[in-house]
Amino acid sequence: MRDNDQMPGHLARRFQQIAVAVFHAEVEAVGCDLTPVQYSALLAIHRHPGIDQITLAGLIAYDRTTITGVVDRLARKGLVTREVSGADRRARVLRMTPDGGRELCRVQPAVEAAQEVLLSGLSPAEAESFLELLRKAIGAVDGRSRAKLRPAIGATGERSG
Amino acid sequence: MRDNDQMPGHLARRFQQIAVAVFHAEVEAVGCDLTPVQYSALLAIHRHPGIDQITLAGLIAYDRTTITGVVDRLARKGLVTREVSGADRRARVLRMTPDGGRELCRVQPAVEAAQEVLLSGLSPAEAESFLELLRKAIGAVDGRSRAKLRPAIGATGERSG
């Protein structure tokens, strides 16, 4: 039996745990109240106005049911609007409000700072190599997070909607 | 604004998300019902019989309030026992049951398999380099989260204060 620091799964959990804490600290420091997931969603909605929730989930690799709560909280803060689509009344059309735009601009430097803190233990060359390997590792097993889901539904990230 | 691919925080979340899914798949395949966190806790209790919950939390870098629920579920499955310590009536002494030992043995190959799957996109040299950088990055920012890594003081997990 290996030690915990030999287990990529454990290290992944630990790194992500710290990443969330660092994000919270940096974002709070600039007076914003956004979680990492809420930031990702807000950014995606900004880049894809009128997106529906399923497509949004695919874009940032979230579970479909998780998006409901995330969007709910963003809407409650007045950062996005969620309206029934005219073309497809099942779908909810998501748009960023002016308040959402301001919040996104305001939080941006904090997000950048958080990413730098996370890699502060590595030299620039090491950081680059680390991200490269991380992307490579993810790429090889991407789609595994859907392994237990019914196969009929589309893959994460591509819905060409 | 960077793309998600350039954000270590996002990549960390994605990698961890996949790690959990792969773990679940492999563990289910051998007929076990353990989450990654439950496995870590069970292994730590096996290695430190009589450990209390706070020390356990420090060993595997969990939040102290999370441990309550994790141990609760392990106890409900009959894999560990939780009794009030004779020396310190605030503390709960944790021990693995024979059933817990059997479950741990049975799940071990699945856990190993999951770790291999996670790194399947990397060559052995790359995998080693990746884990090295991951450990280094974590080491530099460890302590930023509420759940800090704290090595056990005594061999059996006694913390004397």
Next chain:
DNA sequence: TACTGATCATCAGTATACGTCAATTCGAAC
């Protein structure tokens, strides 16, 4: 004995994450 501060476990509240199921709606076949 009583007070004080620290420690251990737990609970309430919030948020992420996933699976299952139900309700609604859409598109297409009948």
Next chain:
DNA sequence: GTTCGAATTGACGTATACTGATGATCAGTA
């Protein structure tokens, strides 16, 4: 026009994770 399969969303249950608060206990002190 109604029925049927598919798709979108939401509700509910379970698990992890952290903040803040509380109760119980321990150790030290007056």
